[in-house]
Structure formats: structure tokens, C-alpha cells
Amino acid sequence: MKPIMFIIIFIVYLLVNFYVFQHIWVAMPPNTIGRVALVSFAVIAVSSFFISFLAGDAMPVWLTSVLYKIGTAWFFIMLYFFIILAFKDLFGLANRFLHFMPADAITRYTKENWVGFSFMIGFIALFMICGYIKYQWKVRVDVPIQIYKTIGDSTANRSLRIVAISDLHLGYGIGKKEFEGWINTINAENPDIVLIAGDVIDNSVRPLNEGNFAESFHKIKAPLGIYACLGNHEYISGLKNSLEFLEKAGIHVLKDSAALVNNNFYVIGRDDRSNEWRRPLKELTDSLDKSKPLILLDHQPYHLEEAEAYGIDLQISGHTHQGQVWPISAITNAIYEKDHGFVKKGNANIYVSSGIGIWGGKFRIGTQSEYVVIDINKK
Numbered sequence: 521m522k523p524i525m526f527i528i529i530f531i532v533y534l535l536v537n538f539y540v541f542q543h544i545w546v547a548m549p550p551n552t553i554g555r556v557a558l559v560s561f562a563v564i565a566v567s568s569f570f571i572s573f574l575a576g577d578a579m580p581v582w583l584t585s586v587l588y589k590i591g592t593a594w595f596f597i598m599l600y601f602f603i604i605l606a607f608k609d610l611f612g613l614a615n616r617f618l619h620f621m622p623a624d625a626i627t628r629y630t631k632e633n634w635v636g637f638s639f640m641i642g643f644i645a646l647f648m649i650c651g652y653i654k655y656q657w658k659v660r661v662d663v664p665i666q667i668y669k670t671i672g673d674s675t676a677n678r679s680l681r682i683v684a685i686s687d688l689h690l691g692y693g694i695g696k697k698e699f700e701g702w703i704n705t706i707n708a709e710n711p712d713i714v715l716i717a718g719d720v721i722d723n724s725v726r727p728l729n730e731g732n733f734a735e736s737f738h739k740i741k742a743p744l745g746i747y748a749c750l751g752n753h754e755y756i757s758g759l760k761n762s763l764e765f766l767e768k769a770g771i772h773v774l775k776d777s778a779a780l781v782n783n784n785f786y787v788i789g790r791d792d793r794s795n796e797w798r799r800p801l802k803e804l805t806d807s808l809d810k811s812k813p814l815i816l817l818d819h820q821p822y823h824l825e826e827a828e829a830y831g832i833d834l835q836i837s838g839h840t841h842q843g844q845v846w847p848i849s850a851i852t853n854a855i856y857e858k859d860h861g862f863v864k865k866g867n868a869n870i871y872v873s874s875g876i877g878i879w880g881g882k883f884r885i886g887t888q889s890e891y892v893v894i895d896i897n898k899k
Contacts, residue, residue, distance in 0.1 A: 530570070537566050540601045547637045565594040573723065576692065581727050588692040592880025596651075596845055600644050603847075651845065651883030658705060658876060659890040663862060664898055665869045667833045669813045671897060672784045679898040680785070683711040683742075685891050686819070686838025687875030689753065691722035694877050696731045702876060702891070703739050709893050713744035713781065716771070717838040717873060718751025718792060718819030725761040737769035744781055747772045749789035749817035751839065774817065778808060785813040788832075793820050805830045813896070824857055827868035834896070835870040842874035846886035860887070 541562045548554055569591030576584035672678040683706050690699055706714060721728060728734070740746055748771050754762040766773050774789020776799040781787055786808055791798035801816070808814060813833045821837035842860035843849030852859040860874045876891050878884070 533569075534566070536602055537562070537598060540598055540605060543605045544601070544637075547640065549634055549637070565590060565598075567591075569595060572692065577724055577726050581692070581730055585692045585695070585727070589881075592693065593648075593882070596881040596883050597644065597648055599845070599848075600647060604640065604644070647885070648883055651885040654884040655878060655882045655889055657889070658702070659888045661871075661873075661890050661892045663869075663871055663892055663894045665834065665894065665896055667813055667869070667896060668867065669811065669833065671813055672782075678784075680813075680896040681710065681712045681898075682715055682815075682894040682896070683709050683713075683891060684715045684717065684836045684871065684873065684894055685876045686717035686836070686873045687719045687751070687841060687877050687879075688716070689719055689722040689875075689877040689879055690733055691724055691727045691757075693722060693880060693882070695727075696733055696736060699733065700736050700739070703736060705891065707739075707741045711742050711893075713787075714740055714742040714746045715787065715815070715817060715836055716746065716748035717817050717836045718749050719753040719838065719875075719877075720748060720751070720766065720771070721753055721757045721762055722879070723753065724757050725765050728765055734765065734769040737771060745772055746770065747774060747779065747781075747787045747789065747817065749774055749819055750792045750794075751819040752792050752794045755792060755794040776804060778804060780812075785815060788814060788816045790816065790818040793822065801826045801830050801832075805832070821856055821858060821870075821872045824863065824868075824870055825865060827870055828866035832868050834894070835868060836873065836892070836894075837870070838873045838875055840872060840874065841879065842887040844878060844885075844887055845883055849886050 541558070544558060545555065548558065568587035572584050572588040572591050576588065579587075670678070671680050685702075685706070688694070688699070688702075737746065748766065750759075750762075750773065754766075763773060763775075772779060772787075774787060776789070776791045778786050778788040788801075788804050788808075790801065790804065801818075805814065810831045814831055816827060816832045816835040818835060818837050820839045824835070826832075827835045840852045840856055840859040843852040849859075856872070857863075858870070858872050860872055863870045863872075871892060871894070873892055874887055874890055876889055878889060
């Protein structure tokens with residue numbers, strides 16, 4: 521991230537936090553203990569977000585993990601406080617001009633009132649608990665597709681079972697125990713191959729190495745192996761360290777390259793858009809035998825029409841998280857042609873996953889955490 525962009529984000533984040541905490545201060549009845557607790561929480565919640573990202577690798581893993589979870593969880597909680605408080609302010613502003621209710625009716629329950637204060641806190645707490653429960657529920661997405669090519673022996677149109685995942689974001693937020701629960705879910709599907717559409721790592725390789733996550737990856741049972749493309753977070757966490765970890769984990773990383781799997785089909789992995797010099801998809805497919813199925817892993821779902829143009833039979837992408845929570849999901853829906861789900865273009869079958877993991881706070885509101893079971897040419 522460019523320094524100027526970081527400075528802008530830092531300033532905006534501080535301003536939004538000031539707006540939220542100032543309104544909470546006004547809503548809370550005068551109470552020394554309560555206001556000391558509020559100020560203490562504000563300092564911890566706001567500072568932990570930046571400390572965990574800027575100095576996390578210099579601290580013990582457990583401490584960074586705690587700060588990361590507090591800071592990123594507050595990021596999303598703050599968002600909903602901001603939405604509610606901004607709506608209240610806009611409603612009050614409209615009332616000043618339109619006079620559709622008594623002027624003191626709004627402030628009666630939003631200023632120094634335990635009932636209004638408790639209702640606001642309780643409502644947001646319940647909302648976030650529901651979001652946390654929704655994140656924990658991993659949705660199985662079944663995608664059966666038919667392609668006009670054979671897999672394996674041309675005399676028998678064999679099927680192929682893929683378990684596709686993306687956006688694991690393993691690290692300070694998502695630990696080894698949680699990840700191994702995902703592995704049990706994946707193995708229960710009896711996949712032939714596991715494909716990962718980027719962002720295995722969150723923002724640092726250090727917790728993965730110290731926690732020996734590589735050992736966990738070797739517990740995945742897929743006869744044809746595990747293949748992955750790079751995501752933008754592999755660059756954020758340091759490309760060299762990321763590649764070393766992925767190799768140790770037994771993952772076949774395809775960085776602008778293709779692999780012929782079992783002499784039956786190709787898996788093509790594009791480098792992430794973080795590398796502005798990545799090779800065009802046309803170059804990656806020109807030399808391949810297009811009588812065999814072509815499966816593409818491309819982390820960020822841009823230019824989906826290229827899959828059809830260059831003979832891709834199946835494309836798997838991720839990155840969007842489908843916004844993770846509403847109303848961010850409305851933004852990703854506007855940015856991407858397809859920010860989640862299945863789309864078919866000609867003979868190309870494309871699936872954009874909302875991810876099995878998550879960035880930061882573990883909340884899913886209006887979106888889902890998922891793993892995708894793709895059966896190709898299953899009778």
C-alpha cells in the first residue's frame with residue numbers, strides 16, 4: 521500500500537472513530553466509571569488495529585493475535601455504530617426543517633439516557649453475534665457442470681470431483697484448530713483434487729510457521745494433489761516467504777503457469793493482479809492441448825470474458841468475500857461483474873467464491889462462508 525493511501529485511511533478511520541465514540545459519550549448518562557471504561561476501550565480498540573498490522577511480527581504471536589482480533593472486530597462493529605448514529609443524525613436534521621415530530625423526542629432517548637443507550641448497545645451486540653454465528657456456518661455449494669471434453673480415457677467419460685476454496689486468510693485471526701476443522705469438512709467430500717483460488721495467508725507467514733500449519737495441509741486427502749494460484753495477500757505477507765511456506769505445505773503453486781494433471785486435464789494458475797507484469801491469459805493457454813479440459817485459477821474476478829475467449833472450461837476465483845458484510849456487499853456488487861456465484865459464458869463455467877475464511881473480524885452479514893464442491897461430467 522502506498523504511504524499516501526495509508527495516511528488517508530488512517531485519518532478517515534480516526535475521524536469515524538471520533539464520531540462514534542463522541543456520540544456514545546453523549547448517549548451515556550454521566551458516570552465516572554462508565555466513561556473511564558469507554559475511554560479505555562476506545563484507546564485499546566482503535567490502537568490495536570494499527571499496532572497489530574504495523575508491529576505485529578515484533579510481538580509474541582498470542583499478543584498480536586489478541587490485538588488483531590480486537591482491532592479488526594471493532595472495525596466492523598464500528599461500521600454499524602456509524603450507520604445507526606448517522607441515520608439518527610440525518611433523521612434529526614430532517615426533523616429540524618420538516619417538523620414531523622417534537623424537537624426533543626429524538627434527544628429524549630439518545631442523550632444521557634440508560635434506556636436508549638442500552639438499547640443501542642444491545643441491538644448491535646445481538647446483530648454481531650448473529651454475524652459471528654453465520655460466519656461459523658460453512659455453506660456447502662454444489663456445482664455440477666458438464667463440459668464437452670472427456671476426462672481421462674476417451675472411451676469412458678470419467679467424472680472429476682473438485683473441492684474449491686479461496687480466501688483462507690490463515691494467520692493471526694484464523695488459527696490452526698479452526699483450519700483443521702475445515703480440513704475434516706474437505707476430506708469428507710472425498711475430492712479427487714483440491715483447488716485454492718488465492719489468499720491462503722492473511723498478512724504474515726510468521727504465525728503459520730510457528731504454528732506449523734504446513735503439517736495440517738498434509739492432512740488433506742486429495743489423490744491428485746492441492747493446487748493454488750497466488751492472491752494479493754501472498755504479496756502483502758511477502759512473496760518469498762509465502763512461496764516458501766506454500767511449498768512446505770505441499771501445495772503446487774501455479775504462478776503464471778499450467779500443470780498437466782495425471783495426463784488428463786490442465787490446471788492453470790494466473791499470478792495475482794498485484795503483479796502488473798503478469799502474463800496475459802492468452803500466452804498461458806496458447807501452447808496447451810485444448811482437447812483436454814482447462815481449469816483456471818485466477819484470484820481476482822476481472823475480465824471474465826477472457827475465459828470464454830481462450831478456451832477455459834472452468835474458472836475459479838475469489839477475492840471479493842462478497843463484501844463480507846452489508847452494506848460493503850453492495851459495493852463489491854457494483855465493482856465486479858460477478859462478485860459471488862456461478863456464471864456461464866459460452867462453454868466457460870465460472871464460479872466466484874465468497875471464501876471459506878474471512879479478513880479480520882469473524883462476521884458474515886448478508887453473505888456466507890463457503891466451500892465449493894464441483895462435479896465435472898458426473899453421471
